[in-house]
Amino acid sequence: MFKPKKSVILAAMLAGVISMGTFSDASAAPMNSVTSTTMKNSSIKNLRDDTRVFKVDKSIQTKFVTFRNRYGIDVAGHLYLPKNFDANKKYAAIVVSGPFGAVKEQSSGLYAQEFAKAGFVAVAFDPSFTGESGGTVRDVASPDIFTEDYSAAVDFVGSLAYVDRERIGAMGICGLSGMAVTAAINDVRIKAVATSAMYDMVDSIRNHYQGDYYTPAQREAVKEYLADMRWKEAALGKTLPGYHEVPVVNGKAIGTDGKMFPPALPADVDSVTKEFFAYYRGRAFHPRAINSNSIWSSTTPYGFFNFPLDVHVDELSPRPIMLITGDKAHSKYHSDNLYAQASSPKEIIVVPGATHTDLYDNFDKIPFDRLNKFFKDNLK
Numbered sequence: 001m002f003k004p005k006k007s008v009i010l011a012a013m014l015a016g017v018i019s020m021g022t023f024s025d026a027s028a029a030p031m032n033s034v035t036s037t038t039m040k041n042s043s044i045k046n047l048r049d050d051t052r053v054f055k056v057d058k059s060i061q062t063k064f065v066t067f068r069n070r071y072g073i074d075v076a077g078h079l080y081l082p083k084n085f086d087a088n089k090k091y092a093a094i095v096v097s098g099p100f101g102a103v104k105e106q107s108s109g110l111y112a113q114e115f116a117k118a119g120f121v122a123v124a125f126d127p128s129f130t131g132e133s134g135g136t137v138r139d140v141a142s143p144d145i146f147t148e149d150y151s152a153a154v155d156f157v158g159s160l161a162y163v164d165r166e167r168i169g170a171m172g173i174c175g176l177s178g179m180a181v182t183a184a185i186n187d188v189r190i191k192a193v194a195t196s197a198m199y200d201m202v203d204s205i206r207n208h209y210q211g212d213y214y215t216p217a218q219r220e221a222v223k224e225y226l227a228d229m230r231w232k233e234a235a236l237g238k239t240l241p242g243y244h245e246v247p248v249v250n251g252k253a254i255g256t257d258g259k260m261f262p263p264a265l266p267a268d269v270d271s272v273t274k275e276f277f278a279y280y281r282g283r284a285f286h287p288r289a290i291n292s293n294s295i296w297s298s299t300t301p302y303g304f305f306n307f308p309l310d311v312h313v314d315e316l317s318p319r320p321i322m323l324i325t326g327d328k329a330h331s332k333y334h335s336d337n338l339y340a341q342a343s344s345p346k347e348i349i350v351v352p353g354a355t356h357t358d359l360y361d362n363f364d365k366i367p368f369d370r371l372n373k374f375f376k377d378n379l380k
Contacts, residue, residue: 033087034063039159041068044079052078053284054110054361057117059083069128069152071145076132077125077153078104080116085162092167092379093121093160095153099360100141100175100201100244101260101291103131106284107173107360111196115171118372120379121163123153127176131288137239139290140297143179143202143307150183154190167191167379173360174331175199178309181338185316192378194322194371197359198334205245205304210333218248222301225253229298242298260295272330272356279357310338317343322374324367326354347374 035044047064050056061081066074082091094115096108104112104124112122127146129135150170158165169192172180177195184193208214214222225246233240241258248254261281265274280291287293313321321342325335327350339348351358351365358365 033161034061034081034085036161037156037159038161039067039156041074042066042156042159047078051286051288052105052109053286054106054113057113060113060116061085062113065123065156067152067156069145069148071128071148073128073145074134075125075128075149075152076104076134077123077156078109078112080109080112080122080124082116082119082121087162089162090164090167091119091121091162092169092375093123093157093163094169094171094375094379095150095157096122096124096171096173097127097146097149097153097180098173098176099197099291100199101130101289101296102174102280102284103286103289105131105286106289108171108176110361111171111173114368115372115375118368118376120375121157121160123157125149125153126288127179130290137297139241139294139300140239141201141244141300142303143182143309144303146176146179147182147309150180150190151187154183154187158189165189169193169375169379171196173197174356175201175204177334178202181313181316181321182309184319184321185310185312188319190319192320192322192375193316194324194374195335195338196324196366196371197329197331197356198323198325198338199331200309200334200338201244202304202307202309203334203337205301208245209330214248217251221248221251221253222246223305225255226299226301226305233299239297239299241295242300244296244300244304246301255298256295258295259293260291275355275357279360284361310341313338313341314343318345320345320347320374320378322346322371323348324351324359324371325349326351326356326358326365328354329356329359331356 063079065079108124112124115122126133129140170180170190172195174197177198178200184190323335325332354365
């Protein structure tokens with residue numbers, strides 16, 4: 001059931017990408033030099049059935065990869081190799097994921113392709129339980145496991161003979177930003193971290209937009225709703241759909257009909273919901289993306305109620321952080337808050353005229369030149 005007056009709350013955690021393209025797997029190096037990895041339980045294969053929703057650069061070799069995280073879940077990703085790739089060289093690498101509820105064929109793939117064009121090896125991956133990644137339960141989110149997925153991606157790229165282990169960075173988009181930063185705080189193999197259109201998912205799920213929606217009574221109503229959903233799921237032996245940010249109407253938490261968005265939006269819907277709808281149900285629709293075609297599991301909020309992200313960001317220093325946001329992005333306060341908490345070296349870029357989803361796929365708004373320079377300067 002769709003509640004337009006609360007839709008800005010429902011929309012606050014979404015994410016996505018751009019126009020259709022085609023793929024050509026041109027070989028710039030012998031196959032065994034590209035597909036060789038020393039990481040156990042990993043694989044590199046030709047990319048087939050390409051469903052990326054952004055304009056694909058045919059000069060960039062792209063492979064389908066899998067690698068296992070420390071929970072035994074196989075994570076799926078796309079490996080992007082630089083132009084004029086030379087397997088005898090040592091490259092810096094960047095691991096990328098996000099937005100929350102998106103897949104690697106959307107925004108993270110676009111960013112990874114741009115990094116490859118700038119000379120980096122890059123991996124865009126689907127977090128556990130989503131997209132083509134493993135996990136018996138589907139469409140469930142975990143701040144801990146999603147953070148671990150970043151470290152597993154570092155395991156993978158660091159096992160490639162053509163990647164310099166001392167020159168690995170991480171990039172988080174929207175709701176995966178907090179996981180990228182949290183991974184970087186404790187995984188010192190990550191030498192630099194950047195975020196774009198950041199959402200702190202713990203803050204957003206537990207407190208809602210700028211903390212002004214959940215009163216203590218409303219939060220207790222959500223806890224009662226989650227408890228009821230756990231009883232139902234225990235009895236059924238399967239997960240049920242639910243909002244990751246549970247709406248509270250007249251003091252009662254409400255459920256869902258199983259989709260993030262209705263087939264069409266009401267005429268009076270708020271601008272933020274329109275923005276996300278245009279991305280996920282419009283220009284960047286992908287059938288495997290939760291935000292495009294389904295919804296999170298009903299008990300997903302538990303992990304975010306239980307565990308914080310980013311709390312030790314001061315420990316990241318002297319490794320650098322860059323945060324990118326837009327002056328018209330409703331999510332800007334997340335970047336502002338993290339920037340205030342972080343120690344130097346740190347940098348924040350506020351893009352004039354940019355909305356939240358502009359930073360998913362709008363080449364006129366995403367400052368790739370400054371982002372590439374940040375990683376080149378710090379992954380020397």
